[in-house]
Amino acid sequence: MKFAVINFPGSNCDMDLYYAVRDGIEQQVELVDYRAQSLEGFDGVLIPGGFSYGDYLRSGAIAVHAPIVKEIIRFANEGKIVLGICNGFQILTELGLLPGALIQNGQSRFICETVALRVVNNETAFTNGYSKNEIINIPIAHGEGRYYCDDKTLSELEANNQIVFKYLENVNGSVEHIAGVTNKQKNVLGMMPHPERAIEKILGSDDGLKLFQSIINYQVKVNN
Amino acid sequence: MKLVKVYVTLKDSVLDAQGEAIKSAIHSMGYNKVENVGMGKYFELRFADDYSDFEKDVDAICDDLLANPNIETYRYEIMEAE
Amino acid sequence: MKLVKVYVTLKDSVLDAQGEAIKSAIHSMGYNKVENVGMGKYFELRFADDYSDFEKDVDAICDDLLANPNIETYRYEIMEAE
Amino acid sequence: MTEPTAKQIKDEKLYQQWGLTDSEYELISTKILKRLPNYTETGLYSVMWSEHCSYKNSKKVLRKMPNKSERVIAGPGEDAGILDIGDNQAVVFKAESHNHPSAVEPYQGAATGVGGIIRDIFSMGAQPIALLNSLKFGPLKDGQTKHLVNEVVAGIGGYGNCIGLPTVGGEIAFEDCYEHNPLVNAMCVGLLNNTDFKHGTASGDKNLIVYVGAKTGRDGIHGATFASDEFTDKKNKQRSAVQVGNPFIEKLLMDACVEIIEKHPEWILGIQDMGAAGLVSSTAEMASKAGSGLILNLDKVPQRETEMNAYEMMLSESQERMVLCVKPEFVDNVLEFFKHFELDAVVIGQVTTDKQYKIYHQYQLVTDIPVDSLTEDVPEYDREEIQPQRMIEDKDYQFVPDIDSLEETWNEMLQRPNIASKKHFYQTYDSQVKANTLVRPGSDSGVVRIRGTKKAIAMTNDSNSKYVYLNPFVGGQIAVMEAARNIVASGGEPIGVTDCLNYGNPENPEAFWELDKSVEGIASACEKINTPVISGNVSLYNEYNDVAIYPSPMVGMVGLISDIDNVTTNDFKESEDLIYLVGQTQDDFNGSELQMAQFGKLKGNLRNLDLDQEKLHQDLIRQAISQKLIKSCHDLSEGGLAVALSESTFENELGFEIKTGLSSAQMFSETQSRFLVTIAPENKSAFEKLMTTDIEYLGKVIATPEFKVTTANESVEMSGSVAAKNWKEAITCLMK
């Protein structure tokens, strides 16, 4: 598989994702500049964490107007794999590719910690390598990671099994402990925790590796 | 020059964590008569003089950039800048 | 109930990194007639009904908490809340 | 505003307001220029000759520090020092203080402190890999101090998190003397892949000076002189000196500079950041180092504000700006390169051969002075020094603690802000971005691996200023050795040091004695363990209404871990592991946290530190770690053995059962040169054989969170969970 890691001005987990793909699952990966016009030839798009455009205004809000975004939308609408992590998740919600919004943590502070997540839905392109309700340890590092959506959206998310990860302990005050959601079609995932920081035991956890492996499993199935 | 003042606030249904934090800070300073605090954003946009067609621009800028309709509402005022 | 609306903005001499970033975003969206963007904070304080002495409170709250006198200025309006 | 004339400046002694003394002004006008300096020129001298830029009071003392080893590629004098770590790689590091800006405007002061130290690293062509910080505040008792702490911590996190560098270590201490004069020291470590680095020089006739980055505003004018001023409570007029940071722009600037030096080194001759005293300091230093002259045209400088005069532009400390010296044939490539990063880059001047520093503004020559007079001709002062009276009076005093209940004292000590967990603060720093952090804050050192190799870098900030206050020389030695023990305990070999020397007014003989003697202490310790001081920073005049802070040298140490298998942390790993104390314990209570807890203030002298013994212990621990004998290792510092034991249990919720010959009081003694280690039972004899020094077998790690302790006086069993709660929650409670 060939992945694109989108590099917005201010993205700062782009290389972390790049290495996760190159070394963690040994697939092809390229950094793609925010000014690029095309995602032709890629099988998956990864939107990294960081502070795109300084996260000034609202996190992710300005990135939405970068040239590459049209292509990301096309890519997502064609049912291809799009994964947004942290700032990437914020961008995907700002874009409307994912429901809800991410707002300032309940405790009004940035928080960096490794937290336990529950895999709520293990039947997605991103989680088929986990077992249902598996507890995994993944780092978080965000100031604006509190997932918010209105009640109607929440019942839709639940009805469609779009909630993929939940925090065991609600670290930031998210609605229903939500840490990651997909779109209806389940080809777009956004999550605040950083699986790319958890792909080697020496970094504290390798529980994130299965997420990337799941994408490969899924693609193999689709291709056959 | 035209000056547009834009106010963006959180929808009532969204918990305003910052507003809450500020309220408790105000109380701890001893001002107990403050019953509620909301925090929002305030923008000042200045438009070139020769441009008259800006109202629809302002709407678009607010809708597409300054406010996130999932969580926020906005209003604005237009005035002549000194 | 009294409603106090407080506007906090950066002093003119202080770099407005956010305003600059927003301005370039607005330009990249095609609205080139926007010549300047400033970003500030907006607060709504609600005071208990039975309290009349709040003007000096508001000054103190702004000076000590809502605005940072090193880099910001503020102004406010007082009105009757619905 | 009309500028005062040269004559007015002289007659009305206006130069004094800018910090120049009569004799300095005299020297400039009669010897150097042989005419009266004009307004702009006087301004340039006043900042360049400030302590902050010139080190005129401290140079003589700083020369005492060792700065050579087989690893040193560049030492003091550059933006940052460089140490060879093999395989054509080098580490680059430096620390910087931002005390005064943070006292005035805590968030932005701390944020721009971080931004500034990062620029020092990437201007050397190095990729920054980690940040640390050392913070000192007054006690957490009033709202004002808590606000200050919150803002400083938020500023540090705000900048580091946004730019995407992990903050992997640091320290926070609370003492009365810092209440009005907090210390904010930041350190950055970078990795240089091409040891053929760019010097910060501007050489070669007709080469061009290029300005890159944020626009210039009136930020921080006279920040450098202001950093060298004492504080009084009349601080309102200083408020115009506030600089604000933009980490987003700095990220672009960092990526661009690292890339241009890596990919196109032939385009540029020199690169330097604009730090204190902005444009003048960076360009004058570059030209002076190269033996060149310089012409600048200020009309080309990107400006954020209108109607700035030459003085303001030259002295502005607007953040996120760099200057480059570029070969004319490549200038278009360079401008185009930065444009791709969406950064302003313009040619603002040119190198000349006449060694003059010439500035044009609005087509007028506003400055024409010898370059070297700004950087080289600064008078060096030899200050009077005298041993502080307290040291003479209290020479023989010994604090004798009084322990009624070991359990109570133990829990009380764990809750002291200087000892309790600082997680409340450091968890707001992203410590893992870049996915290289092997040891996050909370152990002895932060450890970051070097991707693609087996190597890792360990780093720590240490400064127990209480010891330095009681005995500057020994305290200085301890600061170095404590840092070294932290590196060693993490599995590293100490290889170099950076420092921030935070002191009071050097014109006060006692304060100067403290500076001089503690630097001698630092120097002797660094020599002993072969850790040259390759960069650093001096911050004097840390006083408030004439009361000085404790002499507070901050030691930032970097260690090399040649094999990441050797990375060791301080937490106990498994029950049944054997616990040993390495090193002898004595009655070292002067300067201890126990003295502060029970006596409420510092008093007495420190015992001399046996450097041979210290080095032996460090070497033995390193050997034991490389022979894979050690499962956990913790250095003993504040609160002594009791605190070290407790801290080791918290992460994995274990406990211990120990029996010691020490008295209950000695459980809190702060004798130096000690480590607490655990080893697997099967390694008992190998470990004991290796340790050719005093070691004491204490007991075993147990699976439940209980502390079972038998001292020479008593036996207690206390709850580890209660201890953990006390230690973990103390700061959060105080911050409410």
Ligand SMILES: Nc1ncnc2c1ncn2[C@@H]1O[C@H](COP(=O)(O)OP(=O)(O)O)[C@@H](O)[C@H]1O
């Ligand atoms: N300001 C800070 N920033 C980051 N980490 C910190 C800070 N203060 C303390 N820490 C971390 O907390 C741990 C304990 O600090 P400290 O008690 O100073 O250790 P030691 O006594 O071993 O030097 C260390 O890992 C340190 O890096």
Ligand SMILES: [Mg+2]
């Ligand atoms: Mg330690």
